[in-house]
Amino acid sequence: MPAERTGGVQSLERAFGLLERLADAGGELGLSELSAVSGLPLPTIHRLMRTLLAGGYVRRQPNRRYALGPRLIRLGETSARLLGTWARPYLAELVEATGETANMALLDGDEVVYVAQVPSRHSMRMFTEVGRRVLPHSTGVGKALLAGLPAADVRALLARTGMPAATDRTLTEPEAFLAELERVRAAGYAVDDGEQETGVRCLAVSVPDSPAPAAISVSGPAARVTDAVTEKIVPVLHAAARGLAAALSGAGGAA
Known part of the structure; x- marks a missing residue:
């Protein structure tokens, strides 16, 4: 649901949505796959994943795909x-x-x-x-x-x-x-x-x-x-x- 309809912060809702997509995948996803499943443009995906990566909420694998990070444990x-x-x-x-x-x-x-x-x-x-x-x-x-x-x-x-x-x-x-x-x-x-x-x-x-x-x-x-x-x-x-x-x-x- 769009942030303006829920009264939420759009960037937060999008970031949590990406974490849920990774959880649903049960493994790893690349940026293009995250864009496909979320409907968000690649530049937005890249910016959000960079923030989540810095916080330890996701991790980037050697193959450049993303997985849930250890801070979520x-x-x-x-x-x-x-x-x-x-x-x-x-x-x-x-x-x-x-x-x-x-x-x-x-x-x-x-x-x-x-x-x-x-x-x-x-x-x-x-x-x-x-x-x-x-x-x-x-x-x-x-x-x-x-x-x-x-x-x-x-x-x-x-x-x-x-x-x-x-x-x-x-x-x-x-x-x-x-x-x-x-x-x-x-x-x-x-x-x-x-x-x-x-x-x-x-x-x-x-x-x-x-x-x-x-x-x-x-x-x-x-x-x-x-x-x-x-x-x-x-x-x-x-x-x-x-x-x-x-x-x-x-x-x-x-x-």
């Missing part, structure tokens, strides 16, 4: 921690409503990383360490996140990571997994039925319009998270995801 780590902090009240509401452990996870590159958790009060409960990274094909949150991507992107991700079996129920064939994502899109939620941990069932939904691809989930023993209970949990999950999305969109407030 600290910003990303801090942002992820804050995202988890903002999510905790909504996860706590999920635990109160369902009695099961609630998690929030982000898609970071080709992996799912858990950024927040509120544990169940049951003595027998699901526990995932915050900061843990797993491959998305065997998790409910991973399925919820990948269901929002084009099939070609999912195939490319699976080709890079492989599909190792975490349990004997893990989907290990790309076509079967893509068919599962179709079911996720049709149902509006994802299920991990013992595919990451034997005996654990997880229900997950994506957080709409999140600043980073995010999903929340409820997990517990399969004996408690039954099909009958699923019908009650899914609407609560969607309500929590909408509430969290609204909180994230207004978390910064107005300057």
